[in-house]
Amino acid sequence: MPGTSLKDESISMAVCDREAAQPVPAEIPTSDFRPPAAVSRVGIMGGTFDPIHFGHLVTAEAARWEFALAKVVFVPSGRPPHKKDYPVTDAEHRYQMAVAATASNPAFEVSKVEIDREGYSYTIDTVLAFRRFYGPEVQLFFITGADAILEILTWKDVGRLLNECHFIAATRPGFQLNRLQETHPMLPVEGRHRIHLIEVPALAISSTDIRWRVQHKKPIKYLLPEAVEDYIHCQGLYRPHSRGVYGKG
Ligand code: ATP
Numbered sequence: 001m002p003g004t005s006l007k008d009e010s011i012s013m014a015v016c017d018r019e020a021a022q023p024v025p026a027e028i029p030t031s032d033f034r035p036p037a038a039v040s041r042v043g044i045m046g047g048t049f050d051p052i053h054f055g056h057l058v059t060a061e062a063a064r065w066e067f068a069l070a071k072v073v074f075v076p077s078g079r080p081p082h083k084k085d086y087p088v089t090d091a092e093h094r095y096q097m098a099v100a101a102t103a104s105n106p107a108f109e110v111s112k113v114e115i116d117r118e119g120y121s122y123t124i125d126t127v128l129a130f131r132r133f134y135g136p137e138v139q140l141f142f143i144t145g146a147d148a149i150l151e152i153l154t155w156k157d158v159g160r161l162l163n164e165c166h167f168i169a170a171t172r173p174g175f176q177l178n179r180l181q182e183t184h185p186m187l188p189v190e191g192r193h194r195i196h197l198i199e200v201p202a203l204a205i206s207s208t209d210i211r212w213r214v215q216h217k218k219p220i221k222y223l224l225p226e227a228v229e230d231y232i233h234c235q236g237l238y239r240p241h242s243r244g245v246y247g248k249g
C-alpha cells in the first residue's frame with residue numbers, strides 16, 4: 001500500500017473499506033481520531049468549485065463514511081489567495097452549482113462563509129468560524145485533495161490549524177505520497193497525528209479540464225452531476241469570451 005511508510009511517521013492511513021467503518025470493540029485500542037460516539041464530527045470541504053465535479057463529491061463521501069462524519073459542509077472560496085492571478089467564476093455561480101450538486105445527499109451542506117467574507121479566503125479563518133459556530137466539543141475535519149494539503153501545510157498558521165482541526169487528505173491521481181513525507185518534518189510534532197490519508201477511487205477529473213472542455217465544445221457529461229451541467233449551459237459559463245462570468249480574480 002503506498003501510504004504504509006507514512007504510518008510509521010505518525011501520519012495515519014485509512015483505507016476506505018467497510019470493515020474500517022464498523023464500530024470498534026472497547027478492548028481494541030483505537031487511534032485518536034475515533035473518539036467516543038457522543039462527540040460529533042463535521043467535515044469541511046473547501047475548494048474553488050469552479051465547477052464542482054464528481055472528484056469533489058466522491059472525496060467528500062469517502063471521508064464522511066470513513067470518519068463517521070455527521071455531515072460534510074462544502075465551502076466555496078471567496079477570493080482564493082493561490083488563484084489571485086487567475087480568473088475565477090463569480091462566487092454566486094459557484095455557490096449555486098455546489099448547492100445543485102449536493103442536493104441529493106442529506107449529509108451534504110453548502111456554506112457561504114468564505115463568499116461573504118471580504119478579501120482573500122484563508123483556511124484558518126474558515127476553521128475558526130466553524131469552531132465558533134459548532135463549539136469546542138465538535139471535532140472538525142478539513143477535507144482536501146492530497147495535492148492541496150501540501151500547500152496548506154506549508155503555511156505559517158499550520159500549528160494553529162492542526163490545533164483546531166484534523167486533516168483528511170485524499171489521494172488523487174498522479175499525486176505521490178512521498179511528497180507529503182517530505183513536508184512532514186516541517187510540521188509541528190504535536191499536530192502530525194491529526195493528518196489522515198484516505199484512498200478514494202481514482203478520478204482524474206479536474207475543474208480546469210471541465211472548463212477547457214466547455215470552452216472547446218467537448219462533452220462534460222458524466223464528469224459532474226447533470227444539474228451542474230445544465231446550470232453551466234443555461235448560464236453560459238466557461239464559453240470563450242463569456243463576459244461577467246469571471247467576477248473575482
Ligand atoms: P482546478 O482545476 O480549478 O484547480 P480542482 O478540480 O482542483 O479545480 P478545486 O476546487 O481546486 O478543484 O479543489 C477543491 C478540493 O478538491 C481540493 O482539496 C482538491 O485537491 C480536491 N480535488 C479536486 N479534484 C479532485 C479529484 N478528482 N479527486 C480528489 N480530490 C480532488
Ligand code: MG
Ligand atoms: Mg485545484
